[in-house]
Amino acid sequence: MNAMPDPSCHTAVPPLAVRDLVHCYEGSNVLTGVNLVLQPGSVLGLIGRNGAGKSTLIRAMLGLLQPLSGTATVFGEPALKLGDASKARLAYVPQQPEALAWLTARQMLDFVGRFYPRWDQGFADRTLERWQIPPNKLLARLSPGERQRVDLIRALASQPELLVLDEPAAALDPVARRELLREIALRAGESGTTVLFSTHIVSDLERVASDVAFLHQGRLLMHCTIDETKERYGRLWLPERIHYAAPTQSLSRRRHDDGSLSLVVERDANGAWPEAANLPGARVDALGLEDLFVEIAE
Amino acid sequence: MDASLFTVQPASPEPIYRQIVEQLRRLIAGGQLGAGDALPSVREVAGFHAINPMTVSRAYGLAEAEGLLERLRGRGMVVAATGRNVQTQAQRLTLLEPSLLMLARQTRELELPADAVLRRLARMLES
Numbered sequence: 001m002n003a004m005p006d007p008s009c010h011t012a013v014p015p016l017a018v019r020d021l022v023h024c025y026e027g028s029n030v031l032t033g034v035n036l037v038l039q040p041g042s043v044l045g046l047i048g049r050n051g052a053g054k055s056t057l058i059r060a061m062l063g064l065l066q067p068l069s070g071t072a073t074v075f076g077e078p079a080l081k082l083g084d085a086s087k088a089r090l091a092y093v094p095q096q097p098e099a100l101a102w103l104t105a106r107q108m109l110d111f112v113g114r115f116y117p118r119w120d121q122g123f124a125d126r127t128l129e130r131w132q133i134p135p136n137k138l139l140a141r142l143s144p145g146e147r148q149r150v151d152l153i154r155a156l157a158s159q160p161e162l163l164v165l166d167e168p169a170a171a172l173d174p175v176a177r178r179e180l181l182r183e184i185a186l187r188a189g190e191s192g193t194t195v196l197f198s199t200h201i202v203s204d205l206e207r208v209a210s211d212v213a214f215l216h217q218g219r220l221l222m223h224c225t226i227d228e229t230k231e232r233y234g235r236l237w238l239p240e241r242i243h244y245a246a247p248t249q250s251l252s253r254r255r256h257d258d259g260s261l262s263l264v265v266e267r268d269a270n271g272a273w274p275e276a277a278n279l280p281g282a283r284v285d286a287l288g289l290e291d292l293f294v295e296i297a298e
Numbered sequence: 299m300d301a302s303l304f305t306v307q308p309a310s311p312e313p314i315y316r317q318i319v320e321q322l323r324r325l326i327a328g329g330q331l332g333a334g335d336a337l338p339s340v341r342e343v344a345g346f347h348a349i350n351p352m353t354v355s356r357a358y359g360l361a362e363a364e365g366l367l368e369r370l371r372g373r374g375m376v377v378a379a380t381g382r383n384v385q386t387q388a389q390r391l392t393l394l395e396p397s398l399l400m401l402a403r404q405t406r407e408l409e410l411p412a413d414a415v416l417r418r419l420a421r422m423l424e425s
Binding site: 043178179181182185186188189190202203206207208209210226227230231280281283285286287288289290291 | 306308309310311312313314315316340341345348349350351352353356403406407409
């Protein structure tokens with residue numbers, strides 16, 4: 001593989017793919033068989049509760065941890081044996097960056113910039129100032145939020161083909177967060193950057209993501225385009241007197257104190273809701289992503 | 299026209315591309331946007347609202363297919379010359395769809411017979 005590959009050569013190769021990924025820590029299962037493929041140019045938002053295994057999944061996808069079983073590839077190469085050429089095409093920002101803590105923000109950016117063929121120094125300088133990072137303080141002395149902001153600048157300035165961000169929103173105030181989302185959105189749209197980011201701020205995901213994946217108790221409950229998620233799923237509410245009519249297939253099922261029933265249901269191939277939705281007294285509510293997530297993750 | 303023309307509510311159950319098409323329909327039907335008016339570019343809208351450019355393209359594409367917008371060489375998307383007047387009855391009816399759905403739902407919730415509601419509605423439309 002060349003050091004500076006022509007992106008058009010790689011359109012058919014998914015930047016990230018995992019198969020049957022299983023992993024556990026000290027006997028408790030974290031990932032219980034995850035399959036996921038990222039298409040080039042897509043922006044995948046990964047959501048899940050704390051402890052759902054988002055960071056573990058991301059690390060396994062990038063080959064930063066060896067899963068118990070299953071395979072992960074990055075640009076078609078085995079993630080655990082990734083060559084330098086592929087590494088230069090991706091940027092990953094962990095939740096708590098720890099590397100190069102003995103350098104200042106400016107020194108770190110000057111240093112790592114040399115390893116990236118498309119490094120944008122102007123962007124790094126501008127953003128350092130806009131995101132209010134003291135450039136001459138040691139990284140070790142920065143707050144965790146500042147530290148992650150520096151790492152986000154590093155990742156964006158390298159103009160990667162694949163950008164992987166683990167909970168990037170946590171470190172940013174609303175203005176800077178919006179700026180980050182704008183960067184993600186425009187890069188995906190114009191440079192074809194593929195993006196994977198995990199978040200628990202669902203509205204961020206709804207703005208920029210093209211696809212969404214729900215990780216719950218170690219498995220992916222759902223992976224589809226964001227528009228489809230909103231159009232295809234809804235909450236069916238049935239009062240007690242007709243709850244016997246509830247469809248057997250549903251993503252979640254909740255019984256309320258008054259005997260009524262809430263279910264997350266899916267339209268069929270013709271766009272119709274399950275039959276019970278047409279019964280008198282039944283109703284279907286459209287769900288935003290956050291509601292949908294809460295309904296099925298509870 | 300610039301990108302602030304649109305408002306985007308990411309958390310709404312309605313997908314963002316539909317929100318944009320819906321707003322275009324209303325702005326054109328209401329005359330705030332006239333034939334030949336240029337739309338902000340996909341990039342401008344995506345950048346302003348920090349949304350995925352594909353979402354904006356999808357909305358514009360749909361509006362173009364509906365005849366609301368047309369793509370002019372060198373000028374990008376503009377409001378279609380014929381957009382306002384030749385909206386078919388079916389097209390205008392779709393604008394009422396959300397209100398009708400709400401009405402249908404409330405009718406069911408109140409357990410009112412359909413013919414009673416329709417009679418009342420017919421009377422309101424006649425007056």
